[in-house]
Amino acid sequence: MSDSRPIGIFDSGVGGLTVLKAIRERLPKENFLYFGDTLHFPYGEKTAETIIQYGFEIASFLNEHQIKALVIACNTASAFALKELIQKFDFPILGVIQPSAKKALAFSPRGNIAVLGTRGTIRSMSYQKTLLEMQPHSKILPIECPLLAPIVEENFTHHLAARLIMETYLEPLRNFPVECLLLGCTHYPLLLDQFRELMGNIPIVDSASCCAEELCSTLKYYQIENHNETEGEISYFVSEDPEKFQKLGKVFLKTDIEVVQKVNLCDSLILNWSFGKP
Amino acid sequence: MSDSRPIGIFDSGVGGLTVLKAIRERLPKENFLYFGDTLHFPYGEKTAETIIQYGFEIASFLNEHQIKALVIACNTASAFALKELIQKFDFPILGVIQPSAKKALAFSPRGNIAVLGTRGTIRSMSYQKTLLEMQPHSKILPIECPLLAPIVEENFTHHLAARLIMETYLEPLRNFPVECLLLGCTHYPLLLDQFRELMGNIPIVDSASCCAEELCSTLKYYQIENHNETEGEISYFVSEDPEKFQKLGKVFLKTDIEVVQKVNLCDSLILNWSFGKP
Numbered sequence: 001m002s003d004s005r006p007i008g009i010f011d012s013g014v015g016g017l018t019v020l021k022a023i024r025e026r027l028p029k030e031n032f033l034y035f036g037d038t039l040h041f042p043y044g045e046k047t048a049e050t051i052i053q054y055g056f057e058i059a060s061f062l063n064e065h066q067i068k069a070l071v072i073a074c075n076t077a078s079a080f081a082l083k084e085l086i087q088k089f090d091f092p093i094l095g096v097i098q099p100s101a102k103k104a105l106a107f108s109p110r111g112n113i114a115v116l117g118t119r120g121t122i123r124s125m126s127y128q129k130t131l132l133e134m135q136p137h138s139k140i141l142p143i144e145c146p147l148l149a150p151i152v153e154e155n156f157t158h159h160l161a162a163r164l165i166m167e168t169y170l171e172p173l174r175n176f177p178v179e180c181l182l183l184g185c186t187h188y189p190l191l192l193d194q195f196r197e198l199m200g201n202i203p204i205v206d207s208a209s210c211c212a213e214e215l216c217s218t219l220k221y222y223q224i225e226n227h228n229e230t231e232g233e234i235s236y237f238v239s240e241d242p243e244k245f246q247k248l249g250k251v252f253l254k255t256d257i258e259v260v261q262k263v264n265l266c267d268s269l270i271l272n273w274s275f276g277k278p
Numbered sequence: 279m280s281d282s283r284p285i286g287i288f289d290s291g292v293g294g295l296t297v298l299k300a301i302r303e304r305l306p307k308e309n310f311l312y313f314g315d316t317l318h319f320p321y322g323e324k325t326a327e328t329i330i331q332y333g334f335e336i337a338s339f340l341n342e343h344q345i346k347a348l349v350i351a352c353n354t355a356s357a358f359a360l361k362e363l364i365q366k367f368d369f370p371i372l373g374v375i376q377p378s379a380k381k382a383l384a385f386s387p388r389g390n391i392a393v394l395g396t397r398g399t400i401r402s403m404s405y406q407k408t409l410l411e412m413q414p415h416s417k418i419l420p421i422e423c424p425l426l427a428p429i430v431e432e433n434f435t436h437h438l439a440a441r442l443i444m445e446t447y448l449e450p451l452r453n454f455p456v457e458c459l460l461l462g463c464t465h466y467p468l469l470l471d472q473f474r475e476l477m478g479n480i481p482i483v484d485s486a487s488c489c490a491e492e493l494c495s496t497l498k499y500y501q502i503e504n505h506n507e508t509e510g511e512i513s514y515f516v517s518e519d520p521e522k523f524q525k526l527g528k529v530f531l532k533t534d535i536e537v538v539q540k541v542n543l544c545d546s547l548i549l550n551w552s553f554g555k556p
Contacts, residue, residue, distance in 0.1 A: 150428050159446065161439035168437065 002227035006031035006235070007215070008062035009071045010055075012043040014245060015149075015186035016073030017252035019096065020234070022189065022212035023071070027219070031232040033065055035263075039239035043076035044120030055081035057265045059089055061237075067091060068224045071215060073186060075117065075207070079126035092218050100182055100210035101130045107203040108179035111138030116169070117184035119144045127184045141176045145169045145185070152187040155251050163194050170198060178202055190252065236260040280505040284309040284513070285493070286340035287349045288333075290321040292523060293427075293464035294351030295530035297374065298512070300467065300490035301349070305497070309510040311343055313541075317517035321354035322398030333359035335543045337367055339515075345369060346502045349493060351464060353395065353485070357404035370496050377492035378460055378485040379408040385481040386457035389416030394447070395462035397422045405462045419454045423447045423463070430465040433529050441472050448476060456480055468530065514538040 007027075009020050013036050020034055035058050037043075043051055055077050059070055070085070070093045072078045078095030086093050104113045115127045122144045131138045148169070151162050181199055183189065183206040195204050219225045226232065238245045242260035249257045285305075287298050291314050298312055313336050315321075321329055333355050337348055348363070348371045350356045356373030364371050382391050393405045400422045409416045426447070429440050459477055461467065461484040473482050497503045504510065516523045520538035527535045 147425075147428055147432055147434065150425055154425055156425065156443065156446075159442065161442040161446075164437065164439040164442070165434065168434075168439075 001223055003068055003224040004031060004226050004228055005066050005068040005224075006033045007069050007071065008033050008035070008059070008065070008067035009073050010035040010037065010058045010062070010077070011072075011074040011186065012037050012076070013041040014153075014248045014252050016071075017249055018186050018189040018208040019071060019073035019211055021253055022208040023215055024232075024234075026212050026216050027225075027232075029226045029228050029230070029232050030219075031226065032234045033062055033067060034234060034236050035062060036236070036238040036245055038241055038245055041240075042120070043074060044118065046076070048080040051077055051080040052084045055085050056088065059085050059093075061263065061265055063089060063091075069093070069215065069218060069222075071211060072096065073208075073211070075121045075126065075184065075186070076124065079124055092222060094211060094214055094218060096186065096207040096211045097126055097130050097184075099214035100184070100205050100207040101127060101134055103210045103213075104180045104182040104205045105131065105135050105138070107205065108138070110177075110179060111135045111140075112177050112179045113138060113182055114141040114143060114173060114176065114178045114180075115182045115184050116143045116145050116148075116188065118149055119146045121184055127182065139176075141172060141178065143169055143172060145188075148191065149185060149187045152190045153248060153251065157190050157194070162191065163198070166191065166194055166198060180205055183207060237263045239263060239265060279501055281346055281502040282309060282504050282506055283344050283346040283502075284311045285347050285349065286311050286313065286337070286343070286345035287351050288313040288315065288336045288340070288355070289350075289352040289464065290315050290354070291319040292431075292526045292530050294349075295527055296464050296467040296486040297349060297351035297489050299531055300486040301493055302510075302512075304490050304494050305503075305510075307504045307506050307508070307510050308497075309504065310512040311340055311345060312512060312514050313340060314514070314516040314523055316519055316523055320398070321352060322396065324354070326358040329355055329358040330362045333363050334366065337363050337371075339541065339543055341367060341369075347371070347493065347496060347500075349489060350374065351486075351489070353399045353404065353462060353464070354402065357402055370500060372489060372492055372496060374464065374485040374489045375404055375408050375462075377488035378462065378483050379405060379412055381488045381491075382458045382460040382483045383409065383413050383416070385483065386416070388455075388457060389413045390419075390455050390457045391416060391460055392419040392421060392451060392454065392456045392458075393460045393462050394421045394423050394426075394466065396427055397424045399462055405460065417454075419450060419456065421447055421450060423466075426469065427463060427465040430468045431526060431529065435468050435472070440469065441476070444469065444472055444476060458483055461485060515541045517541060517543060 072095045078097045082095040122142045128140050181204045189206045189208045242262050246257045246260050350373045356375045360373040400420045406418050459482045467484045467486045520540050524535050
């Protein structure tokens with residue numbers, strides 16, 4: 001049995017490309033459709049209702065392209081829209097929060113976990129709530145790192161300034177018996193080497209690679225892996241400014257993105273709805 | 279003759295507070311109304327038409343409060359709305375671009391000026407165009423500094439990382455016979471000491487203090503200065519999230535902001551329009 005249907009991945013922008021990268025390293029034969037909802041970027045300040053609506057529109061678009069599984073590679077959408085999308089669609093759907101929370105707890109016998117994220121993610125409490133649901137005795141140290149995502153997007157990851165700012169953000173760890181560092185932002189895997197140097201032997205869990213591992217298990221479980229011999233293909237879609245996505249995406253993927261198609265989601269849905277009418 | 283009517287100042291957010299600060303140092307007896315259009319922040323990506331509409335609504339609101347002069351303490355609004363607002367209102371109106379461009383040229387016999395700003399400001403060409411209109415033989419080196427505004431907002435101005443990032447942004451100056459550095463972002467005056475250390479004897483012109491100097495001359499010219507003996511008052515208005523403005527504003531003003539009032543501009547305008555009807 002081999003299933004060559006693509007895997008859908010979506011994010012509000014380029015951040016989810018680290019998730020795509022982590023997945024592709026593990027599943028090079030799979031085909032992918034990546035959707036960056038750049039028109040609505042950033043999701044951080046929007047209501048749950050709006051995020052669910054965006055998620056539904058994107059998942060519907062990807063569904064029309066016959067995806068076999070969906071990855072919500074965005075923290076805000078994972079927090080707000082995962083349950084609703086699982087109810088509405090038949091294919092398996094994964095977010096970025098649960099897999100990394102589960103793995104962080106596996107590394108933390110006492111549940112002493114430091115969670116790093118954007119101000120929006122940390123204040124949304126999404127990682128903290130998920131960790132406490134899984135392990136009620138966890139002691140979580142949340143750390144807002146608002147400058148790290150801009151530093152990654154501006155390609156300053158290997159600049160000494162990045163390291164110095166990271167050191168400052170990690171200062172609260174001096175008074176916390178940390179067992180695991182959870183990187184709760186899709187941008188942070190690009191700073192993983194620097195985090196490793198700063199954290200010594202403390203395990204570091206990043207939401208991108210945890211999500212990728214979970215997807216491997218999921219495909220195996222549903223027996224929908226692609227056993228093709230050739231390398232899979234990736235198609236990129238955005239809702240706005242394909243050129244900017246192409247340029248910024250290169251920073252994240254470390255390789256060129258050849259083609260990015262702009263999609264008007266509303267048009268696409270209305271069109272299909274008209275076709276579907278009796 | 280003494281005129282105690284307030285001076286209106288507006289920006290899309292807190293950035294214009296550096297302009298307010300620069301003005302207040304020179305004109306401590308004046309009263310001020312500051313309006314932060316936080317609902318529509320940031321202005322950078324919006325169309326000229328939209329910015330003019332916002333500017334008109336804000337200037338109308340301030341006009342109802344009997345301002346004697348208006349300062350557009352925002353680069354985007356200065357570029358797009360200055361001419362339109364001057365045509366519509368009777369009080370004198372200043373932006374942040376012309377005053378600093380004029381002063382930078384005064385320091386630059388050959389017109390070799392490096393302009394630093396956000397990506398949006400630099401790509402809008404507003405400083406470059408203004409400088410070239412004033413001095414067609416200018417040689418302008420525009421430098422996008424996208425990380426500096428977040429660094430200021432996050433209060434990392436005195437962090438070594440800020441200095442290192444500034445050094446990187448200033449690298450193109452090695453191959454440019456610069457005569458003057460123009461800081462074309464209202465956030466950058468908070469990095470002025472660091473810029474001075476990095477630039478040695480090269481004059482540095484910042485849009486906030488140049489605008490403040492121009493306002494002094496304007497009040498004198500129209501004979502509308504306030505010669506009151508006591509210190510003037512400042513009232514703050516925002517279109518969204520007064521608490522956030524209060525917190526972030528402290529970073530810019532280096533002093534507490536006691537009261538911030540939230541204003542719904544449309545309501546305010548509709549209300550006045552209704553009252554004005556026969």
